[in-house]
Amino acid sequence: MSNQKKPDMTEKLAKAAKDEVKHVASLAEEGAKSGAYIYPFKGIYYLATHKDLYKPLFKRLTPTLTLGAGVTTFMFLFTYLPQVAVMVFTSGPIAALTGALLVLSESSTLTMVLSKALLIEDNLIDTFDGTLVSQGHTSLVARERQVKSGGAGEAFARLGKLVSKPFAKFKPEAIVRYFMYLPLNFIPVVGTVAFVILQGKRTGPIAHNRYFQLKGMSKTQREKWIEERQGAYTGFGVAATLLEMVPLAGIFFAFTNACGAALWAAKLEQQAGTAPDLREQAKKAS
DSSP states (O other): OOOOOOOOOHHHHHHHHHHHHHHHHHHHHHHHHHTTTHHHHHHHHHHHHOOSSSSHHHHHHHHHHHHHHHHHHHHHHHHHHHHHHHHHHHHHHGGGHHHHHHHHHHHHHHHHHOOOOOOOSHHHHHHHHHHHTTTOOOHTTTTTEEEOOOOOGGTGGEEEEEOOSSOOOOOOHHHHHHHHHGGGGSSHHHHHHHHHHHHHHHHHHHTTHHHHTTTTHHHHHHHHHHHHHHHHHHHHHHHHHHHTSSSSTTTHHHHHHHHHHHHHHHHHHHTTOOHHHHHHHHHHHH
């Protein structure tokens, strides 16, 4: 009879926790090295300095702001007091303030989830495609939509009709998953960090759905691509999620994130040596 003691449940949980910490640390290191987390911020500058890309944002600004106001009002009416009651035990005397900030953050995030599913998906695609065209990747965009001839400063005006429909838009599980993660915010600091990382890990790859479509990647190819760059996509997703959680400004950052995702895609194309438009321009210049 063996005297070796079997690990109890506590030891198993401790080991699982250590493994998860190592995995997160590995993702963080990979994400930091990739520099992908910078692109949401590059998107802010790029969109701000390219006025022709403002149009997709302005097209849906009013209905999205109306949706945001409705969601925020609903959240304060029905979730503020219950959350403050819980946060009294975790935040003490500042529970009212932290509860208000939490509801504002939740409202902004929920508004983004709903607006992307119901209102602005096509406009975000226009922003993504327009950014790629402005970066010289016209032939890549032309695989899935008509692109007219024109100057570099007329990227959005050059976009024609979509040749094929984008990937499925509305996915109810995205909202379900959001509400599943939401209680993490009741845990001060650590819980909010976990919430942002989980959201970022999911939304990072979604930011490149259009790129995968333009490249003609199959589901298997996409999964392999994402797995090989999981840290980079998580880094991008965390930065993008933090920006979109900013109350009131979230809608603006949704479009700058689309712009940043396109800039990252353009960089990946250059690194892979698959930017025919740039090569053609170089030949003409010489």
